[in-house]
Amino acid sequence: MVNQRSRMEEELVKGRDIANQLLELCVHRSNSHHHHHEDVKGSMLPFIEDLVRKVLCSFTNTLLLLNNDNDVSNEVAVSMTVKDVPPFSKCPNPHHTDEVCKGFFQTKKPRGSYKRKSSAPTWVTNSSILVEDGYVWRKYGQKITTNAKYLRSYYRCTHKHDKGCPAIKQVQRIQEDPPLYQTTYYGHHNCKSFSSSDIVMESASPSASSVFLSFSNTLPTKEQYQLQTSSVSSSMKQEPVEVIQDELIADQSLLASSDYLLLCDYEHDFISIT
DNA sequence: GGAATTTGACCCAT
DNA sequence: ATGGGTCAAATTCC
Numbered sequence: 001m002v003n004q005r006s007r008m009e010e011e012l013v014k015g016r017d018i019a020n021q022l023l024e025l026c027v028h029r030s031n032s033h034h035h036h037h038e039d040v041k042g043s044m045l046p047f048i049e050d051l052v053r054k055v056l057c058s059f060t061n062t063l064l065l066l067n068n069d070n071d072v073s074n075e076v077a078v079s080m081t082v083k084d085v086p087p088f089s090k091c092p093n094p095h096h097t098d099e100v101c102k103g104f105f106q107t108k109k110p111r112g113s114y115k116r117k118s119s120a121p122t123w124v125t126n127s128s129i130l131v132e133d134g135y136v137w138r139k140y141g142q143k144i145t146t147n148a149k150y151l152r153s154y155y156r157c158t159h160k161h162d163k164g165c166p167a168i169k170q171v172q173r174i175q176e177d178p179p180l181y182q183t184t185y186y187g188h189h190n191c192k193s194f195s196s197s198d199i200v201m202e203s204a205s206p207s208a209s210s211v212f213l214s215f216s217n218t219l220p221t222k223e224q225y226q227l228q229t230s231s232v233s234s235s236m237k238q239e240p241v242e243v244i245q246d247e248l249i250a251d252q253s254l255l256a257s258s259d260y261l262l263l264c265d266y267e268h269d270f271i272s273i274t
Numbered sequence: 275g276g277a278a279t280t281t282g283a284c285c286c287a288t
Numbered sequence: 289a290t291g292g293g294t295c296a297a298a299t300t301c302c
Contacts, residue, residue, distance in 0.1 A: 139279060
């Protein structure tokens with residue numbers, strides 16, 4: 001039962017990752033103005049890109065729904081609100097899907113004021129680039145772990161104390177050359193007044209979304225962040241190079257629910273492509 | 275001065 | 289006993 005579920009999830013993750021790679025290809029192409037004698041194909045890129053985004057959105061939403069279905073607790077919801085963007089070069093880390101929701105949550109044992117995270121990760125994602133995931137995180141520790149070359153950083157939601165938000169995440173650098181970070185999320189946010197749908201809605205506008213994916217080679221500055229995510233990035237600050245950075249995830253706060261409906265408009269255009 | 279980060283100590287699960 | 293996760297004082301940043 002659980003085994004079949006995790007296999008389903010594995011498949012979905014795989015499909016989503018492939019769509020992610022395809023999307024990155026699209027974005028890279030459209031950014032590097034290659035339409036000398038390929039204007040026709042070039043003009044289709046926005047459509048292709050939006051389609052890929054739609055596929056991506058579908059995977060993410062399905063994964064989210066799948067997890068919410070099996071949510072037995074009322075405290076620790078198992079939700080996925082994260083899309084990952086694979087590195088440009090292939091990342092040799094097929095093992096990370098094994099970690100995804102390998103079981104249900106376990107009850108925490110609070111003793112005094114010292115609480116540990118529940119042992120079941122909510123979501124694991126790999127990325128090579130910086131991320132703004134729409135939430136404000138507060139770093140509360142870092143560790144060098146055995147058999148790991150790089151630091152692992154611990155973050156909790158900034159609203160842990162004023163709103164009791166239980167979400168935390170760990171960011172582990174796992175590769176140097178193409179920088180690669182594995183982010184593990186635990187719990188989910190209750191600090192934002194989202195409705196019942198925590199689902200990631202992919203924006204149909206290339207102008208908004210492609211900004212996130214254009215960072216493959218250069219790290220964004222603080223100013224760039226503030227341009228993209230004016231509402232959430234007030235606490236961002238530049239970090240020294242060797243400090244583990246957040247990875248790049250499409251910003252949930254940018255994706256209005258109305259955008260999701262827009263995606264349906266492209267459905268009939270799909271036939272004319274290829 | 276408040277908020278975020280750093281960092282070593284502390285605590286707990288295994 | 290040990291490794292990993294968290295706390296919290298000191299420090300840095302804004």
